[in-house]
Amino acid sequence: MVLGRSFEDMCAQMYYRGKMFGFVHLYNGQEAVSTGFVKCLKPEDYVCSTYRDHVHALSKGVPARAVMSELFGKATGICRGQGGSMHMFSKEHGLLGGFAFIGEGIPVATGAAFKTKYEREVLKNDKADAVTVAFFGDGTCNNGQFFECLNMAALWKLPIIFVVENNLWAIGMSHYRATSVPEIWKKGPAFGMPGIHVDGMDVLKVREVALEAVARARRGDGPTLVECETYRFRGHSLADPDELRKPAEKAHYAARDPIIALKKYLLESGLVDETDLRSIDKKIDEIVEDAVEFADASPLPPRSQLLENVFADPKGFGIGPDGKYRCEDPAFTAGTAQV
């Protein structure tokens, strides 16, 4: 959680210094949800996120250096600079993206869960038990794709957990102004799956619910819908002036900061002492500083990268006037071929 918070704060600094650009959506305040769920997963499990994906990537194990480089648009980023803030993909860590359209990741996550079921039943692989966690927000819960996937996940008993990070606000649209029935967890039972509501600012409560939901999915008992009541301390994105949210509401949730709450709990129960906490903070600061230095020092992508990876099979660029496949032209990988 501390890594997530420090990382996001550094992102804001870097953005205002012009090192990061475009749309950047920070996760400050919601760390308990990501840590609570993702730390219950195995490396083979899948996570599918939205544009607010930096911390989901970090929780799932993507190195801070790779995420920071990606944000700077450098060739050493997790997607070699081709995705950016909103499109973090990592095949190695089971991170399915990074999607800009809300609701877009939900069917993709449901597909990954479908793949697990297909592997067990058709390909007869008994060891296939990867679970998928789909993260999305309150605004998404009014989108058609969300309901379509609740239906199909319950119908086909897919090993997926739908995690709603209800931070009460779309950009400037309050959840209560947009939703006829604001209790999102109630929509689960309507489709035949349990709907759970949890305090998303308390990482231990989130973890308890997560362990149960993950175990349920892995057993083959089907999907769960979990609504986490949480809050984002910053605006929707770094371009959002955040003028519509009342200061009283912000203060209320700031008082429930998940990191401060966990620190307090750890100290009070004597599990750690001040020096341990300070050494964690120091270690995290070092990691984040190192990530920034690494990203700064990394090169921009080479020209030839522009045309790479459009297709897995590059013959998709077709045949050139000389009758040969365009991708076989030596100038193609130097980025100077005409396509």
Next chain:
Amino acid sequence: MALNKMFGAIRGRAPSQKLARISSQMQSPSSLRSFCAAAKEMTVRDALNSAIDEEMSADSKVYLMGEEVGEYQGAYKISKGLLQKFGPDRVLDTPITEAGFTGIGVGSAFYGLKPIVEFMTFNFAMQAIDHIINSAAKTNYMSAGQISVPIVFRGPNGAAAGVAAQHSQCFAAWYGSCPGLKVLSPYSAEDARGLLKAAIRDPDPVVFLENEILYGEAFPVSAEVLDPSFVLPIGKAKIEREGTDVTVTAFSKMVGYALKAAEILEKEGINVEVINLRSIRPLDRATINQSVRKTNRLVTVEEGWPQHGIGAEICTSVVEESFDYLDAPVERITGADVPMPYAANLERMAVPQIEDIVRAVKRACSRSARGK
């Protein structure tokens, strides 16, 4: 193999070695039909069905999903018998949720399954177009090659008969402009079999635009086509009919119309070369340009709307690469610039007919400095 050598002897025209090698594998000039006395006939429907059947038998990661593909045997009976053969785990009847099930297909392809997503028509795919473009076409690029999406989106495209505006749109131009997609459109049974098998085996997202009216049409197929390992290359057009006076490009149903128009024009002394595009993206600019450099005139035919259509792209490609060879401006035949009307006489006016192709070819042939 003996058949291939025969092809080479009959044509013998391709300039570069590689082109000859690629084209000798799948071009079968119409004169070949007289050699295949025992040629079978196969409908496009059976061609598609057999292609899916063979690919599903060969690779257990391939599965079919869509509305009515299972128990109903397919809305147009393309998937007939597949549920009985492969079971409900591999032939999935989905609820009416295009966005949802297309996204599920894409998500399952991220990690190695090979879905064939059937849309009842491509008009309905508009509800899922976000997933076709944003999660399928763009993902290999966004993830810098980590995650490829070996998925096929298929279904009928374009006008049928009397189904009115919301069921008759041609999507070739829209999908054809999107990098990251391969877009195919078969005409004959041979095209349907070879291209669909290539699409299913391809590691990238493929949009496969069929035509409802062609489903029932039968075409002769050689033994080579019926072989389970038969595939056609993606990105290569086919010269259906060789000619010397004018090049006509077409895809899907319009290929049949162009061939009929060519027969009519033959009697009037105009020798038409008909190119069956087969692949909208990547477009086989090499074959088209090579043909125009031979005939010096071009007529493009498509059923879709004119603005930003396939003909517009082909015209520009020829102007860019073969301008000096053109003896007349490029003629473009397209569907009318209106949503499809319902009334039968209006519908006839809204799509190209054989007479329109004949007229356009004559126009192309009469306008030139040398007055051919």
